[in-house]
Amino acid sequence: MLFYPFTRLEILLFNSFTSHFFKSIFFQTIFIFVSIVTYGQEPVLQFEHLDMSDGFSDNRINQVMQDQHGIIWAATKFGVNRYDGDKVRLYPLANSITIYKLQVKGENNILVGTDRGLYNYHKEKDRFELYRPVDKKATDTIFNQKIFSISISNSQDFWIGGSTGKFYFIQEGKKNYSFNACRLNPSFPNADIISLSQDRFGKIWLGTSNGEVWSFDPRSKALHPLQEIENYYPISDILVDSQSQVWIASLGNGLYRYNLESKELSHYTAKAKRGESINNNIVLGLYEGNNERVFIGTDGGGINLYEPIKDKFTYFKQEDGEWGLSDNSILCFGRGMHNVIFAGTVHGGISYFKDRMSVYNVSPHKLAFETDKQGSRILEDSQANLWITAGRNGLRKYNPQTGEVDIFIDDKNNDKDLSGDIILSIIEDEKERIWIGSLREGLNIYDTKEQKFISFTGKENLSGIYAIEKGSDGHIWVGTTNGIVIYNEQLNIIKRLNTHTCEGLSNNRITSLYKDAKGEIWVGTENGLNILSAEGEWLESFYTSNKDNTSLSGNHILSIQEGPDLSVYVGTYGFGLNRYSRRDKKFERIGVQKGLYGKIVRGILIDHQKNIWLSTNLGLSRINNDTISNFGIQDGITPFRGGEASLSNSGRIYFAGNEGLSYFEPESLHQEISQPRVFFTGFKIVEEEDSREIEPSGFWDKQGSDILKLHADFSLFTVNFSSSNYFDLEDTEYFYKLEGLNNEWQALNKLNSITFSNLAPGAYNLHVTTKKGTEEPSIHKANIEFLVLPAFWQRREVQVISILLLGLSIFFLTNWRNRNIKKQRDDFKKIVAIRTREVEKEKDKAYKNELELLETERQNEQLKQKRLSDELKFKTEELTNSTLRTVHKNNLLVEIKEDFIAEGKKHIELKKFFDQIVGKIDDSLAIDTEWKQFYSIFKQVHPSFIPSLKKENPSLTDRELRLCALIKLNFPSQQIATLFGISLNSIKVARHRLRKKLKIEEGMSFEDFFKLKGL
Structure with missing residues (x-):
């Protein structure tokens, strides 16, 4: 009996529904308990999505991959979808055809394995046709049967697996080889070869529909079973990773890992402890990412990630919101450009993400965070505990070593606990006391030795405490909405500073405080920047001026930090960053023109490598030798909505919000270094009587008479294009150069199309490239040669004859x-x-x-x-x-x-x-x-x-x-x-x-x- 992978999968799901339903209640209970008592720090993946709303023919994606030009190809039950970043084109293959496999061969060819044979894409005809080998002697029967799997050997040669034990080695322009597993080894079952993969030694690993795994040596023609595995569920996928390990996915019996060198077999099932194995036994797809990480697609358990360094599994499941996984049933993985991995799902279309995980996360559930989007401020105390403000829900003390969490909230019936649930500022003094400023309920001081809040005079009379700073002689400066209050070590108020008592202070609403190397206090307000002496005497104030570009860019100050060269960095609300030079006594404005995308700079810190990190409304920005790099959602960095990032003593950077607590090592966060490719997505020519649209793929690598031709009566020629980096499409800027008209590069900003008109007859070569932000333009360029044909009277011979006749006349x-x-x-x-x-x-x-x-x-x-x-x-x-x-x-x-x-x-x-x-x-x-x-x-x-x-x-x-x-x-x-x-x-x-x-x-x-x- 023939085997149909996806039909069998649906039957398995149906048969196991009842048992899964009752088991789910038990496992959910265990999961909740484990998540509370287990210390968990997990890597962060940020997903983007493509589905029917983008034009795809179905949300069920059986296969997906990206070719070398940047185009996404996805298989559904309706055919092959081609997505170029702008629109989707559907290529139907045949009625009721089932697509099993999609592979890129070479630069421009797409192979499609189906239940009715092997198809490939003809770019000249812009359609899929049944595969016809170059070797005329090859029989068509090889390519007309069921093709379940394809494995590319090199740019031209490939292996395909078929039904009833048949598999083939196809060589372009050479002899093709056909193998019958049942003849090679009589013990081979009469089963379909569902999965096929080649290891670095040249061996071919075959997975069958009855759950067996076999290895085939093309040189000796020896076919042997992997006897260590005992499995009766169909093998859905096989992956041979870079460490010579064979990963085997089954449709019901979990995941196997077989080490080719040690011959050891590991079996992972959902019955194991969380983090030590997979969370679902139906495994549909496998993919090896960077740093030897293995991504595992399950049916209902989302994406499981195995990290060999930690020997640990992490689970990514469907979440509400823009950046979560769209569906928990992952049918396949596909390699993309720029470290992007595409995942095809059953109900959620395509979810794709960057495979450059450097950010790890402690879940909001672990920290008892609510859904409030107010960002957090983080303090690492002298005992290496993290104090984290929790939006509108108080304060948390988190121990990164043990995972213990202490919750501090305001009990209105208890005067000895935390006052105020909205915490705005936090600092530790020399006596290991934690000073906590709230929005409306005044100032709190927590004694970490006595583990209790301290009562002191005047704590309730303060409000809007956005900033607290340690001054000289152990004094604590508290910035409020009514000026500054200075406390001594005995918790007595020794001075109040406001516009009435401190002549020159620009405003009473204090938003930031910073003590510089000289002991002077920089005071940021909602209306200007001030410098006060250590004793609280006014020294100088700074304001913005529209007539002076060396003044502050904005008066609403959010953050202040002294740089490694003793210049002072000042972050504003809505006007970017400023760098104050003590020598020149001038401000340098740092904004979009210099590569800083975020305009709201809530926090500034300097890591151990002297890099400057800015917490902005778009994420984190790093300044390294005047080079600015921006990191956002796609890098696992969320925008800062009121909070800011914090640097630990060990050099780790922390940030938190309603997504939980996240952290990374600064040296591990790198921007994408691969440059995007630009490719044409469509040509439209408007002529006097009609208009025509042309598929660009038909003109790739064309020259001479095959180049694109425009008739003399054309009025408009529109060229559309896109970038291969789908994660940054919105921030991509395009440039073009039209040889034959102007050899200078022209900026299109973020416009991904250009229209020409009134071009003189002649040959032209259009070049399009792209860049992101202040980066250099990509070295990859899209080129199209086209010819504007002359009208009858513009032809050279007609013009010569006309000139002669005119001369005689x-x-x-x-x-x-x-x-x-x-x-x-x-x-x-x-x-x-x-x-x-x-x-x-x-x-x-x-x-x-x-x-x-x-x-x-x-x-x-x-x-x-x-x-x-x-x-x-x-x-x-x-x-x-x-x-x-x-x-x-x-x-x-x-x-x-x-x-x-x-x-x-x-x-x-x-x-x-x-x-x-x-x-x-x-x-x-x-x-x-x-x-x-x-x-x-x-x-x-x-x-x-x-x-x-x-x-x-x-x-x-x-x-x-x-x-x-x-x-x-x-x-x-x-x-x-x-x-x-x-x-x-x-x-x-x-x-x-x-x-x-x-x-x-x-x-x-x-x-x-x-x-x-x-x-």
């Missing part, structure tokens, strides 16, 4: 034109002579007419000037006569007025009557009717006088304006007095005041003043 046309021009020139000369004589006559006649016209215009102008002069003279005489008549009338009225006054004095009985008449005379003298008439005539003679005078001096009264008008007409003062009905002396006074008001210089007459002002 110009020659004949020029000769014809020259003859016509000569004939026309002679005719023109005759006509010009005749017309010249006629023009001379016309010019003489026109000149005489023009003289007569000018004489007539001159006479008319003289008449016009005379008429205007007469009119002006008339108006002036009329104005003068009118004014004189008014003067004469007023004189008469004045005389009559005086007569009535005299008569009134003689005839007392008629005095009242005479007074009435005198009053009417006065009213008549005051009436402005004559003045209106005067103004009307005056404006005709001098239209601009009154308006210009008002503009020159707006404060002039109507009476003063009238006086100016009369002076302009040269009226004597006596007549002016009569017109105004006042005495001569009053007129003299009025003229004097008017001179002052107009600011007429002494000795200058009114007439000269009016001329000077143009009035």
Whole structure:
């Protein structure tokens, strides 16, 4: 009976469901108990995922791998999926076909083992076809049967395992070899060869569907069973590692390890103690990673990792969140570029991770952490215990040697325990007392010798204690939201520093404190940086300035640390890092331009190798000789949300949060050194009538007539590309150079496509490369040659013929034109002579007419000037006569007025009557009717006088304006007095005041003043 691996797996799962269900309760109970009492520090893996949401045809991935260009190939029940970082393309093989194995052969060929034969990928046709060997004599029956396993011997040769004991050695261009295990050794069972692997000695290890393992020597044709193994479950995978050990995975009986040198066999099953063996007996896939580590894919137990140095197993299971394993059933592993390992799952698509584990972790469950994302601060005390703030859940004391955890939380009914569950700062003094600052509940001091909290004065009156630092003479500086409080060793407050008591302190909200080599205290606040003396006297403050790039980059200070060269590093909230030079007294701003990605720098520490480590909102950044390296989630480093990393006495770096306690040795954390490859993912050409998309693989390594051609009528040519490093796609920057247009590299930033238009006909070569951050561009470049075809009229031969025809046409046309021009020139000369004589006559006649016209215009102008002069003279005489008549009338009225006054004095009985008449005379003298008439005539003679005078001096009264008008007409003062009905002396006074008001210089007459002002 033929064997189907995945169908058999499903049957096994179904048959064992009931027993597993009851066993799971027991094992979960044991697991919880063991996790509490067992000290566990496990390596960290951070997973990223690809699934149907990215375009894959199914979430069940039977096989997965990455080729040398960077493309991911994954097999599902619907066919082979090709993922290029942008989109997925499905290659269906046949209806209901089952894919067992996927392998890369050489640079561009993909082999696919199925239940209907062996397929390979043809890049020229961009499709999968049944494998056809180069050797024409080879029979097709070899490649048409079931192919369960493939093992690449070298870039061209490979082994394949088939049904009923048949396996084959395929050589490109040479003779192929077929082997029948049943004939080689009659003891071989009539079973399928499910797994096949070659060791470094050339032996082939075969795993069968009935659970046996055999070794085959191609030279001697000897086939022998591995008698040490007793197993009846199908062998799902075989791995021969770099230490000459054969790892054997079974579908129900756990995992075997056979040492080829010592002949020792180890059997690992889920019944063993946690950490000493695998956690699930159904093993589906094996993979050897870096440092001889072996990854084991199980059905339900996630990924098991064996570390030979520790001889220990670690388990990675499905977790909620962005970076956990997507499914606990791992069907296969596939090698990727840049130390990436791909894992195909049953329900979760592809989970992939970096195989460079340097970070180890103590689980949050072990530390009784809750899910609060507030980051932790860590203190290593003098006894090597770790004090870890636990978000909103108090404080933990953790012993790394024993794994013991002491929990400190705030019991509101107990005044002698920890006050406040939100701990912001922590430090140990010289007497081994732990100072603990909380957000709202004040300051705590824990005596590690007496193992109790100490009561002291004023502890409850402090809040927002973000920073605590040891000062000189054993004093402790406590930074609060209301300044600094300094305690002595006797726990008495000896000084309070704030903006009221310390002149110069920039702000009362203290966010960081640091004692430098001179004993001075650097004080970071929410609004500036300060330096205080050891006694608390203000020395200097620093602020940011938009006009000075040598000032602080931001005023909200989070962290301070003195560097190895005594320069001071200052971390800010949102504005990166600053380095203060004591010699230059200037700040150097360190941000994205210099390679520091994180903008929130919560902590700064210096390791034993003098490297500077920054705890940022994106993870950890390391400064080594001005070279900045950034480490994030993919390296096992989580972003810092309020906490910071800490350095132990041994040189280990710790950090903690809701993911638990993590640590690593600084020298073990390295950035990826392999450079990513760029590959084209698609070409799109938009032409006048249509658009077409072209698969790039068809043009790899093509030259000459096979290069990509663009017709002359194309309007747009779009090129899409991607990077082989899928872990850093979001941070990848691209650059391009188009030879034939511009030989300089051009930046595309993070854009993974480029569009060309209006390219002149000719040959072009497009180069695309990539880089990450401030690193150098990758040495690997993607190249595509393409040719822009000329239009019909742009062809060289057409242009040559056109030029010749045009030249001949110009020659004949020029000769014809020259003859016509000569004939026309002679005719023109005759006509010009005749017309010249006629023009001379016309010019003489026109000149005489023009003289007569000018004489007539001159006479008319003289008449016009005379008429205007007469009119002006008339108006002036009329104005003068009118004014004189008014003067004469007023004189008469004045005389009559005086007569009535005299008569009134003689005839007392008629005095009242005479007074009435005198009053009417006065009213008549005051009436402005004559003045209106005067103004009307005056404006005709001098239209601009009154308006210009008002503009020159707006404060002039109507009476003063009238006086100016009369002076302009040269009226004597006596007549002016009569017109105004006042005495001569009053007129003299009025003229004097008017001179002052107009600011007429002494000795200058009114007439000269009016001329000077143009009035």
